[in-house]
Amino acid sequence: MMIRPYTDADEQGWLRCRVLAFLNTAYFDNVLQKKEHYENPSIELVAIENNQIVGLIDIEYEMEPQTICTAHDTVGGMIWHIAVHPDYQHRHIGEELIKAALKQAKALKLTYLEAWTRDNAKIQKWYEKMRFVQTYTYHHLYFDEPALEKYDLSVPAQVRPVTMFAHYTGSDPDVLNRASRRHLCMCYVKRII
Ligand SMILES: CC(C)(COP(=O)(O)OP(=O)(O)OC[C@H]1O[C@@H](n2cnc3c(N)ncnc32)[C@H](O)[C@@H]1OP(=O)(O)O)[C@@H](O)C(=O)NCCC(=O)NCCS
Structure with missing residues (x-):
């Protein structure tokens, strides 16, 4: 190699x-x-x-x-x-x-x-x-259409969001549980000496 x-x-x-x-x-x-x-x-x-x-x-x-x-x-x-x-x-x-x-x-x-x-x-x-x-950690969340209906998303007329990918820095279980797929995104750091 x-x-x-x-x-x-x-x-x-x-x-x-x-x-x-x-x-x-x-x-x-x-x-x-x-x-x-x-x-x-x-x-x-x-x-x-x-x-x-x-x-x-x-x-x-x-x-x-x-x-x-x-x-x-x-x-x-x-x-x-x-x-x-x-x-x-x-x-x-x-x-x-x-x-x-x-x-x-x-x-x-x-x-x-x-x-x-x-x-x-x-x-x-x-x-x-x-x-x-x-x-450091925060969440990567994917929401599908039924979950999105509960959010007041401001989009132009005739645009209907069917999926959303979002970064979430909070920890509210209600938000987390509405996501159809979720990941914890984490930062790793290595000092160079
Ligand atoms: C992460 C990644 C780059 C590691 O490369 P790799 O060549 O397989 O790892 P190495 O052989 O260099 O690992 C070095 C050491 O870590 C250990 N190790 C490797 N994979 C491991 C695993 N899945 N679990 C535990 N230990 C592991 C090795 O055993 C080795 O330890 P040793 O010296 O005791 O034998 C590779 O697994 C990969 O491409 N993963 C998918 C892509 C990815 O997730 N990238 C990073 C995140 S963005």
């Missing part, structure tokens, strides 16, 4: 690796058809085995504190994507990608990495194993 910078020719392999990695996670329906590019500088690495992309990490990093990340008032890097192809998981590829990215982040004088993930005990354990610390 070799880790190297992402190039434009990697796009299809990157998209396939990512979609397969997320298939059995709480982000199963977060499918991309084009790879994201970033306004700010970034660290974008891929892991290659048998001429195939088997892992990836994308970190967009700050030149000014709190322009991308949220956890500290010093410059950080946001992990927008980290994924290992399911056939290659548990072989330390994710760990090696974090290590390679950390080396670059350190040279860039970034002070921390931030990542957001949804409630998935295995992924949480993995972040904790990589020495990330959970700092």
